[in-house]
């Protein structure tokens with residue numbers, strides 16, 4: 001008999017599911033519960049008859065009922081809470097409902113509504129999900145992670161320490177909310193089996209005074225631990241991941257500025273890992289930028305870019321641009337010379353050296369070229385640089401004001417403006433404002449979803465377009481590293497799928513409604529690149545050679561994707 005633990009479920013994506021449970025216990029496990037859709041035979045076999053009303057329903061009946069219930073809730077946060085509770089009742093129904101209403105529900109389970117849910121995590125709390133690791137008890141790291149299964153069971157681990165969540169800053173143990181939300185998207189978009197993914201919160205304390213004073217706060221009630229003790233805790237965690245789940249891919253999410261890049265640089269040569277805010281954001285932005293540059297008729301070689309907000313995402317975008325163009329034969333220095341970073345002190349200058357992070361330093365501008373200019377003024381910077389591209393990752397709403405946008409539009413034919421700060425209220429400008437102050441000429445992409453403006457679709461420039469595919473491609477190829485060339489393959493693939501590729505008035509990125517298909521294509525690009533460069537650790541899975549031509553590989557990837565359906569149950 002299989003071990004009786006809710007995490008020890010059969011993990012294939014096809015065929016019957018072995019179930020060691022019955023009765024009430026089975027109904028309380030979201031991986032096994034089917035509620036009114038249990039068949040008469042299943043009800044008899046698993047001792048469920050007396051636990052269920054007589055009607056025998058289909059998954060579609062259940063989706064229809066759940067959608068009615070969802071629709072009757074008037075607030076976005078209420079809808080988020082409803083979906084959260086459905087998730088812990090019936091996993092198949094939850095994912096099927098999301099899949100059938102993907103575009104409508106995406107902003108409810110992800111940015112912007114998920115930010116609100118995380119902000120109120122301790123107050124909305126009903127049932128724990130994910131793995132909580134406590135810096136005050138590092139001795140439990142291994143035991144806590146091992147409880148999720150064996151080496152064979154886990155493909156993907158998403159970890160956050162909650163310091164810089166979705167633009168709303170330090171949320172302490174609310175980190176579990178972003179790890180879980182990103183895990184849901186892994187399943188929804190890329191078909192990673194929901195039981196093969198562990199969302200992890202590293203609870204290292206919080207510097208959020210409001211949380212520290214909130215009597216209902218559920219995390220460690222002390223300031224963030226930093227320095228050697230923090231590094232040791234993270235390292236113990238990563239070593240445990242490597243030991244227990246050597247085949248898994250590790251995804252870093254929403255770490256703060258002092259740690260995000262540093263941890264990525266430390267661990268990327270050592271295991272298959274990536275930082276979504278650095279590399280995911282960089283890749284999706286670059287894909288949108290490739291589309292915009294094509295539409296605007298600019299040569300990448302000439303592109304001048306101002307990035308406002310030079311933190312994890314901003315420097316990630318700068319580096320991705322530098323590395324991607326370098327793979328296209330443009331020297332790294334040439335790209336760096338065409339990127340200007342702006343942060344709280346204004347334009348980043350070489351004289352600020354000691355105050356800059358190591359990621360910012362290479363882009364600092366020479367002071368002597370900026371002597372006569374007010375480098376704290378974004379519109380003055382725009383006036384001098386005449387950028388083709390203005391990207392916002394600052395969390396400063398309205399920073400791209402009329403003066404800045406009008407100045408930009410004076411110098412370039414098609415201003416490329418990407419306000420990427422989440423949630424919606426923190427965007428540096430709305431698409432309507434950008435069009436208004438650039439006489440409708442701008443090419444726009446935003447971090448959170450926006451409604452069309454005058455019939456024009458707005459591209460959602462969010463890392464959700466790439467990280468599920470990066471993750472799934474790395475899982476399927478069992479890559480031992482996530483390399484820059486794998487990310488470059490993602491950028492090319494995503495850019496080729498943009499509506500603007502066929503119609504210059506189309507959006508710069510594909511529609512979120514198509515995200516499952518897009519993620520499969522991105523995963524395929526990653527698998528093929530990993531095979532090509534030898535980071536793939538498998539060339540065949542279950543006796544089937546991983547196809548090396550794109551069409552067959554795509555078909556193969558799609559077959560590996562978990563689907564929300566009630567498969568036959570086998571009593572064990």
Ligand SMILES: NC(=O)C1=CN([C@@H]2O[C@H](COP(=O)(O)OP(=O)(O)OC[C@H]3O[C@@H](n4cnc5c(N)ncnc54)[C@H](O)[C@@H]3O)[C@@H](O)[C@H]2O)C=CC1
Nearest residue numbers: 166167309310311312313343344394396421422447462463
């Ligand atoms: N659309 C997407 O896919 C993504 C969007 N983001 C968003 O980007 C924003 C930044 O995220 P991270 O880079 O992770 O945070 P971060 O904290 O690492 O970086 C933010 C940077 O903005 C700077 N900043 C703050 N106020 C400023 C001001 N008034 N003027 C100029 N600079 C200012 C900070 O000093 C810091 O360097 C967040 O809103 C986040 O949600 C982040 C990752 C992905």
Ligand SMILES: CC(=O)C(=O)O
Nearest residue numbers: 165166167422462463
């Ligand atoms: C989208 C995302 O990863 C962020 O805003 O942090």
Ligand SMILES: [Mg+2]
Nearest residue numbers: 166253254277
């Ligand atoms: Mg993030």
